[in-house]
Amino acid sequence: RASYRFDDQISHFRAGGRVPLGLKGKRLRVLVTGGAGFVGSHLVDRLIARGDSVIVVDNFFTGRKENLLHHFRNPRLELIRHDVVEPILLEVDQIYHLACPASPVHYKYNPTNVMGTLNMLGLAKRVGARFLLTSTSEVYGDPLEHPQSETYWGNVNPIGVRSCYDEGKRTAETLTMDYHRGLNLEVRIARIFNTYGPRMCIDDGRVVSNFVAQALRKEPLTVYGDGKQTRSFQYVSDLVEGLMRLMEGEHVGPFNLGNPGEFTMLELAKVVQDTIDPNAKIEFRSNTEDDPHKRKPDITKAKQLLGWEPTVSLRDGLPRMVSDFRQRVYGDEKESTD
Numbered sequence: 001r002a003s004y005r006f007d008d009q010i011s012h013f014r015a016g017g018r019v020p021l022g023l024k025g026k027r028l029r030v031l032v033t034g035g036a037g038f039v040g041s042h043l044v045d046r047l048i049a050r051g052d053s054v055i056v057v058d059n060f061f062t063g064r065k066e067n068l069l070h071h072f073r074n075p076r077l078e079l080i081r082h083d084v085v086e087p088i089l090l091e092v093d094q095i096y097h098l099a100c101p102a103s104p105v106h107y108k109y110n111p112t113n114v115m116g117t118l119n120m121l122g123l124a125k126r127v128g129a130r131f132l133l134t135s136t137s138e139v140y141g142d143p144l145e146h147p148q149s150e151t152y153w154g155n156v157n158p159i160g161v162r163s164c165y166d167e168g169k170r171t172a173e174t175l176t177m178d179y180h181r182g183l184n185l186e187v188r189i190a191r192i193f194n195t196y197g198p199r200m201c202i203d204d205g206r207v208v209s210n211f212v213a214q215a216l217r218k219e220p221l222t223v224y225g226d227g228k229q230t231r232s233f234q235y236v237s238d239l240v241e242g243l244m245r246l247m248e249g250e251h252v253g254p255f256n257l258g259n260p261g262e263f264t265m266l267e268l269a270k271v272v273q274d275t276i277d278p279n280a281k282i283e284f285r286s287n288t289e290d291d292p293h294k295r296k297p298d299i300t301k302a303k304q305l306l307g308w309e310p311t312v313s314l315r316d317g318l319p320r321m322v323s324d325f326r327q328r329v330y331g332d333e334k335e336s337t338d
């Protein structure tokens with residue numbers, strides 16, 4: 001199989017040899033699907049900063065050009081509007097596959113996880129690129145093991161309202177491992193736990209973005225169910241560091257990438273109140289179907305094999321997200337009254 005290698009010597013020369021090189025000292029051409037989204041755009045920032053050339057493929061379903069605006073004059077970034085459910089021909093060294101409608105509001109009835117992953121694996125196979133799948137803690141479903149380690153197979157409802165997402169990602173993991181075992185493709189699998197930070201989609205219904213936007217808009221924080229369900233919240237820079245270490249390292253995974261700090265939704269609401277508005281009210285709403293009762297990563301494997309662990313706590317990370325949301329929420333309100 002032909003293997004494509006970007007001409008790192010020329011790009012190193014063009015960059016004046018000053019930009020810090022990638023983890024293995026090579027400059028690469030990297031495809032980031034979903035790179036205009038929340039996690040993807042932060043990953044693109046890091047790849048561009050280390051001197052790589054980056055191709056972003058995104059259909060702007062939940063992503064925004066604004067997330068990459070600061071790179072638009074940089075010839076090392078190419079942005080392609082494309083739905084990964086359709087085939088595409090590109091020549092790259094590495095593929096970070098993030099494209100996916102990632103929140104309950106958006107992911108229903110969407111074949112991206114299966115068809116999109118198949119196409120990106122086909123592309124990786126054709127050019128001999130290393131492929132990283134961003135899977136999710138949702139593969140553990142409503143877990144019967146706590147905390148969840150990578151050896152746990154999960155407790156997922158195959159026909160429920162969330163199954164397009166969690167079963168879709170489970171199928172994506174299966175496809176990834178089949179291409180690895182059957183065709184010798186170099187693959188990596190990350191199981192990402194709830195992540196927050198600047199550039200999160202404001203209205204996609206995830207709990208941190210909902211609470212922060214609600215507190216800024218002086219609306220009540222909507223707690224679903226009794227608010228005693230737990231999640232572990234990871235700041236986006238920690239995740240991006242983990243994804244890059246995984247891609248550059250020698251281990252296939254899957255690896256849990258998440259912050260083991262565990263909070264109930266009521267505790268999260270309290271942190272948001274303390275950070276933004278101590279007078280913010282709480283309003284209880286009925287919970288969604290099949291909502292996992294608890295979730296917390298066991299990250300022993302990532303610590304041992306990737307030398308990775310999160311460094312930003314929720315109380316430190318939340319204020320960094322709030323300043324970005326403040327600008328966007330108040331900007332939107334100003335626009336709508338203009």
Ligand code: NAD
Pocket residue numbers: 033034035036037038039040057058059060061062063064082083084085097098099100101102103112116134135136137191192193194195196201
């Ligand atoms: P996001 O919605 O901000 O980003 C997803 C991006 O994919 C968006 O830019 C969207 O426009 C694009 N996209 C969606 N469908 C596409 C398609 N068919 N073709 C091309 N582009 C498409 O979400 P995110 O939080 O940045 O998530 C990135 C990845 O990480 C996803 O695969 C998600 O499943 C995974 N993940 C995220 C979290 C989290 O808490 N943020 C947790 C677990 C897993």
Ligand code: UDP
Pocket residue numbers: 086087088089090118119120121122123124125126
């Ligand atoms: N594919 C793609 N870009 C490529 C190579 C393949 O989008 O550069 C798509 C291809 O159209 C197919 C999928 O990836 O739908 C799987 O490709 P593969 O070659 O593995 O399978 P095959 O086409 O042999 O079934």
Ligand code: UDP
Pocket residue numbers: 104194205206207208210211222223224225227229231265287288291292
């Ligand atoms: N949730 C909530 N209020 C909201 C949005 C979500 O209480 O406004 C709850 C939701 O029921 C779930 C938890 O927060 O128990 C995390 O939801 P999210 O959609 O952010 O992530 P996921 O369920 O995928 O972990």
